[in-house]
Amino acid sequence: MLERLAPFRAAALKRGIPSADVERWIRTARPCATLTRHGDGPVVGTLGGPLLLPADAPDPWYPLVAAIDLAALPADATDLPLPPDGRLLLFAYPDTETDGEAVYVPAGTAVEERKGNPYFEAEAYADVTAAFPRGPLHLAVDVSLPYHCWVEVPDHPYVEPLPGHPHSEELRDTWLDTADEIAGRGVLQIGGYASDESSDIDPVLPADESRRADDWVLLADWYTDIKGREGATVHWAIRRADLAARRFDQTDVTVFWNP
Numbered sequence: 001m002l003e004r005l006a007p008f009r010a011a012a013l014k015r016g017i018p019s020a021d022v023e024r025w026i027r028t029a030r031p032c033a034t035l036t037r038h039g040d041g042p043v044v045g046t047l048g049g050p051l052l053l054p055a056d057a058p059d060p061w062y063p064l065v066a067a068i069d070l071a072a073l074p075a076d077a078t079d080l081p082l083p084p085d086g087r088l089l090l091f092a093y094p095d096t097e098t099d100g101e102a103v104y105v106p107a108g109t110a111v112e113e114r115k116g117n118p119y120f121e122a123e124a125y126a127d128v129t130a131a132f133p134r135g136p137l138h139l140a141v142d143v144s145l146p147y148h149c150w151v152e153v154p155d156h157p158y159v160e161p162l163p164g165h166p167h168s169e170e171l172r173d174t175w176l177d178t179a180d181e182i183a184g185r186g187v188l189q190i191g192g193y194a195s196d197e198s199s200d201i202d203p204v205l206p207a208d209e210s211r212r213a214d215d216w217v218l219l220a221d222w223y224t225d226i227k228g229r230e231g232a233t234v235h236w237a238i239r240r241a242d243l244a245a246r247r248f249d250q251t252d253v254t255v256f257w258n259p
Contacts (some may be wrong), residue, residue, distance in 0.1 A: 001031055001143050007181050008145065012174045017167050024164065025145065025171045032144040032192025033077040034184045035066075039138035044072040045088075047187065048134040052111040053089075053103070062091040062100045063120050063129050065222055065234070066137065066188055071107065077141045078191030080217060081244040090188075092253055093120060094128070094224045094232040100253035102219060102236050104246060131226045133187060142183035144192030145175045148202040159200070189221040196233035196256035203256060204237040215239050219251060232257035 005026055012022045035045065045068035051060075052067075071085035082088075085107040092100030105111060120129045149172035150159035162168040194203040204216050222234040233256045242250040 002026060002029060004143050004182055005029060005145070008175060008178045011178050012171060015170060015174060017170055017174070021165065021167045022171070025168075028146060030079050030144050030192050031077060032142050032183075033073060033190040034140045034142045034186040035068075035137040035188040035190065036140065036184065036186035037133060037135055037137070039140060039186075041139040042072060043136045044139045045069050045137040046135065047137060048132055051089075051114045051116060052087075052105070053114055054105065054109050055112055057103065057105075059114060059117065060089075060091045060101060060103065061117055061119075062093050062098070063116055063132060065090045065092050065100075065132065066220075068137070068190065073139065073190070074141065077139065080191045080219070081240065083246060088248075090220055090222070090236060092222065092234045092236075092255070093125070094222075094226065094229045094234055094255050094257060096255065096257055096259065098255055100234060100236065100255075102238070102248045102251040102253075104248045128226060128228060131228075133225070137186075137188060140184045140186070142192070144183065144189075145179075146172060146193050146202070147175065147195035147199040148172065148193070150200050151205075152201060185223075187223055187225065189223075190219070192218060192221075194218045194221055194233075194235050194237070196235070197231045197258060198256065203233075203235045203254060215241070217243065219243065229257060 047066050051064050068088040070083050087105045089103040149168040153160050204218050216237050217240050219236040219238050224232045235254050236251050238251045
């Protein structure tokens with residue numbers, strides 16, 4: 001995986017960033033699953049589709065974004081402790097003050113089809129929900145480096161470089177310049193690092209002192225590409241321990257959108 005970062009390494013060294021700092025940054029790389037609507041990779045899920053849930057599961061509030069077949073996702077596609085099979089359902093509505101959820105349906109569980117929440121079929125929401133993408137999701141296994149470069153601190157200047165990475169801003173900028181020749185871009189990403197239009201601060205770690213970077217991981221990013229929601233990104237984040245224990249109800253969902 002790390003050999004794919006050769007263009008990043010070359011560009012960073014050309015900028016004069018010390019080699020030791022470049023290699024330290026490269027060691028933060030994470031594998032991720034890039035899911036595209038069109039591609040040559042295997043189908044590992046669907047955007048939209050029927051809402052299939054166990055009979056005793058509560059009705060979800062938010063619309064269904066995607067259903068991922070975890071058995072079709074190679075174990076090394078991410079570094080997340082995902083279940084080896086079953087379905088991961090992602091729900092959200094891309095707005096400035098909305099939320100979402102993640103639901104895990106174990107393999108072999110009897111399910112029934114549900115109707116979506118009629119709240120999101122009302123006139124104020126219908127144009128957006130009707131534009132949610134539909135169709136198969138094709139897998140490409142990629143590598144991801146941080147799209148963020150600062151952590152927040154209580155005193156002026158209120159931000160500082162990522163711990164252990166004094167050149168984090170230059171390294172992040174180098175990644176932004178080289179990412180397109182190293183990794184793909186899809187409508188959905190599982191694992192890796194979160195990104196959005198304003199990613200100086202890790203979207204997985206909002207201003208909350210209780211959140212530690214080594215505890216929280218990105219479960220999924222959705223790059224909406226919906227008319228009227230241009231630039232909106234949905235982030236599903238979870239503590240690594242909760243993910244390993246299958247506590248998907250502990251998933252935290254945030255939306256970045258600057259209308």
